Amino acid sequence: MQALAPLELRLTGNRRSVLAVLEQSSRPLTVEEVVSGSGVPTSTAYRNLAELVEAGVVVRVSGVGGGDRHELAEQFSQHHHHHLVCTDCGMVTDFDPSPQLEKLIDREVDALLATSGFEITHHVFDVRGRCRDCVAG
Amino acid sequence: MQALAPLELRLTGNRRSVLAVLEQSSRPLTVEEVVSGSGVPTSTAYRNLAELVEAGVVVRVSGVGGGDRHELAEQFSQHHHHHLVCTDCGMVTDFDPSPQLEKLIDREVDALLATSGFEITHHVFDVRGRCRDCVAG
DNA sequence: CCTGAAATGAGAAGCATTATCACTAGGGCG
DNA sequence: CGCCCTAGTGATAATGCTTCTCATTTCAGG
Secondary structure, eight states, X not given: OOOOTTTTOOXXXXXXXXXXXXXXXXXXXXXXXXXXXXXXXXXXXXXXXXXXXXXXXXXXXXXSSSSOEEEEOGGGSSOOOEEEEETTTOOEEEEOOOHHHHXXXXXXXXXXXXXXXXXXXEEEEEEEEEOHHHHHO | OOOOTTTTOOOOHHHHHHHHHHHHOSSOEEHHHHHHHHOXXXXXXXXXXXXXXXXXXXXXXXXXXXXXXXXXXXXXXXXXXXXXXXXXXXXXXXXXXXXXXXXXXXXXXXXXXHHHOOEEEEEEEEEEEEOHHHHHO
């Protein structure tokens, strides 16, 4: 995590910690997870995450229950990916989509751009079900 | 809206009203919209919606902010569809996906089934951006 | 009609998130 | 070097959506 400079946000110790936790995770994290993983106080974590979302560095992933999850925006992360969401416990896992599917999705999005009047920024492809643990337990 | 019988839920006046509002809408509704559209008291609307979600008649759509939205499950509605979500005002609109895309999505989901350990129930394909109104200002 | 289980609805309670505000930190400048 | 001004901080209060509580009502079946 380097930039943040072009934005009008100082790279403080707190923000560095929050970003580090997100960077090291392979899945979106709840605020609670960010707090316990970074040591940043809850109120500051909420504020920092909101600022980072506003700045486009972090994205919010709405799961099932128990609060939204956060991860680095794709341009700051490794790669484009989608989510496997457990409808039981809310756990979210990342997965890579096939290039084929992505191509078709892009085409679909282009078509929508033309017909909907929406200014489209991105798409979300989530697959839902029950995770291994919940199926077992 | 006929069934509900096979489930252990009585088709009461309130539930009928809630379902009617959802049935007549072409997009997912917030609880507030369901309340004002049906005349059902807030607490009952929340309870009924939760029961209907539990029963699989209604699905929750997590938008952007300002509360979850609800719509009839696809088997009780007309057709399979996806959502256009405005990241500004939270408005959600339905749209039909191309059969081509659906086919590829199904294939992708099958692959995930085999590799993830997830018991997959359905997928969500949302397109996000700013709606016509919010773009206009 | 009875009767018990399901449903109701107003208000209380719960909880994640946001706002408040006095205080601290830190970069720039006289 | 120290002053200033702004951004950041963090404990706490406030907000707001959602769920819970519980006394009352409805309703299907006997």
